[in-house]
Amino acid sequence: MLPETWNKTTYQEYLNYLKSISEEEYKNFHSKLCFTKYQILGIRVPIMRKIAKNISKSNIEEFLKLCGNTYYEEVFIEGLVISNIKDEDIFIKYFSNYINKIDNWGICDTFCNSLKIINKNPSKYFSIAKKLSLKEEEFISRVGLIIILNFFVEEKYLDCIYEILNTISSTKYYVNMAESWLICELYIKFPSKTESFLLKNNLNDFTHNKAISKIRESYRVCKEKKEYLNTLKRR
Numbered sequence: 001m002l003p004e005t006w007n008k009t010t011y012q013e014y015l016n017y018l019k020s021i022s023e024e025e026y027k028n029f030h031s032k033l034c035f036t037k038y039q040i041l042g043i044r045v046p047i048m049r050k051i052a053k054n055i056s057k058s059n060i061e062e063f064l065k066l067c068g069n070t071y072y073e074e075v076f077i078e079g080l081v082i083s084n085i086k087d088e089d090i091f092i093k094y095f096s097n098y099i100n101k102i103d104n105w106g107i108c109d110t111f112c113n114s115l116k117i118i119n120k121n122p123s124k125y126f127s128i129a130k131k132l133s134l135k136e137e138e139f140i141s142r143v144g145l146i147i148i149l150n151f152f153v154e155e156k157y158l159d160c161i162y163e164i165l166n167t168i169s170s171t172k173y174y175v176n177m178a179e180s181w182l183i184c185e186l187y188i189k190f191p192s193k194t195e196s197f198l199l200k201n202n203l204n205d206f207t208h209n210k211a212i213s214k215i216r217e218s219y220r221v222c223k224e225k226k227e228y229l230n231t232l233k234r235r
Contacts, residue, residue, distance in 0.1 A: 002054050006062035018043060018051075018073055036104040038072040045110060048073060052080030060085060064094055075101050079111035091117050099132070102139040105174055112146035119151070126152050126160075133164055138172040145178035153185050158193055161186065166202040176207040183211035188220050198232050205234045 002017070003010035018041055027042025034040070055063055060081060067078040082098055085091040102108045118125040129152065133144030148161060165179055187194040201208065212233050216226040 002051070002058070004058050006059060006066055008066065011063075011066040015068075015071070015074065018071065018077075021047065022073075030106075034072075034104050034106040036072055036106075038075055038103070039070060040072040043073045048077050049080060052077050052084065055081050056084040061090065069101055072104075072107070076107050076110070079107055080114060083111060083114035083116065086117065088117065088121070099140055099143050102143060104139070105142070105177075108139055108142050108174075109146050112143055113150045115147065115151075118147070122151070126157060130160065130164055134167060136170070138170070138174050141168070141170060141172070141175045142178045145175070145182055149178070149182045149185055153182075153189055155190065158186070158190060162193075162197050162201075165197075171204055171206070176204065176210065179203070179207050180210035180214050183207075184214035184218065187211075187215045188218060191221075191225070195229075198229070209233050 002014060022041035022043055024042060026044060027040050031040050069075055079098060082094045129144045129147040133141050135141050212229050215221055215229055
C-alpha cells in the first residue's frame with residue numbers, strides 16, 4: 001500500500017516497497033539493455049505505471065519534493081507522476097528540473113510518450129521540444145526529439161522538423177539514434193518529402209545511414225522503395 005501523505009518516513013517506506021517488488025531476473029535482463037548511473041532494482045514498466053497512477057491520486061507536490069535519484073525505478077516513476085500533472089504551471093516547474101535527471105533511453109522515451117498535457121497546448125510544447133532538441137546535452141536533446149516523434153509528426157510541422165534535423169550537429173549516440181528513428185517515422189507518413197530530405201541534408205553519415213536502415217526495416221515500406229533507399233546510403 002502506498003501512503004496518502006508524503007514525508008521522509010513515508011518516502012522511505014515507498015523505497016522499501018519498490019525493493020520488495022523487484023525481480024532479480026528482470027534486473028539482470030534490463031541492465032544489459034539500459035545503461036544508467038542509477039541502481040536498477042528490476043521492476044517492469046506496467047507495474048511502475050500503476051504505482052505512478054496511484055501516487056498521482058495523492059499530494060503530487062509533496063511526493064515530488066522528496067524524490068531522490070538513487071534508483072532507476074525511483075527516477076522512472078517520478079517522471080510518470082510528472083507526466084500525469086494537469087496544471088501547466090506545476091507541470092513546467094517539475095518538467096524543467098526533471099529532464100536534467102534523465103541519463104538513459106528507457107526513462108527518456110517512456111517519460112516523453114506519456115506527456116498527455118502536450119495535447120492541451122501543442123504549439124507551446126512544440127516550441128519547447130524544438131529548443132530542447134538543439135541542446136548540447138545528449139539526453140536533453142533526445143527528450144526534445146522523442147517528444148517531436150510522439151506528438152508532432154504532422155504535415156504542418158514538417159519543414160520545421162527538417163530544419164531541426166539539419167541544425168543538430170551532435171555526434172552523440174542517443175541523439176543520432178533518436179534522429180534516425182524520427183526520420184523513419186517521417187518517411188513512413190510523408191515519404192515524398194522525406195525522400196527529398198534524404199537526398200539533401202546536413203546529417204552526419206551515421207545518422208543518415210541509420211535512418212535509411214530503420215526505414216528499410218519497416219514492414220510499412222515496399223520492397224522497391226527499400227532497394228532505392230539503399231542506393232542513397234553514404235559509402
